[in-house]
Amino acid sequence: MTIHARHRLAAQIHERQQEFDTAHEVQDRRGRPGTAGAPEPKHTVQELLDFEVEWGEKHTGRKDEAIRAVLGLKPARFYQLLGRALDSAAAVAHNPQLTNHLLERRDRSARRR
Structure with missing residues (x-):
C-alpha cells in the first residue's frame, strides 16, 4: 500500500470514527453528555x-506529568487522541x-502482537 493510499484510508477511517463518536456520545450516570465531572479539554491535531x-521519547518519566x-x-x-490524530x-x-x-x-507494534 502506498503512503498516499494509507493516508486516504486513514482519513476515511477518521471520518467514520467521528460519525460513530457523535452518534454514540458517552453519558454519565445522570444522562449528561461526556464523562462525570468537568468536560474534557479539546485539543487540535496540531497541538x-x-x-x-x-x-517525544526524550522525557519518558516526566512526559506523563507533562500530559x-x-x-x-x-x-x-x-x-x-494522538492515535486518532495520526489517522487524519x-x-x-x-x-x-x-x-x-x-x-x-x-504498525511495527501491531505486527509484534
Missing part, C-alpha cells in the same frame, strides 16, 4: 503533534515526517 515533538499539566488529560487519553489528513499536512514515523512505529 497533539506539537506536544509529541516537544516531549496532565500541559494538556489536562490522562496519559491514556492523550495516546488515544490534518496530521500529515501539519507534520508529515512525524506522522509517518509514528504510524510506522504503531
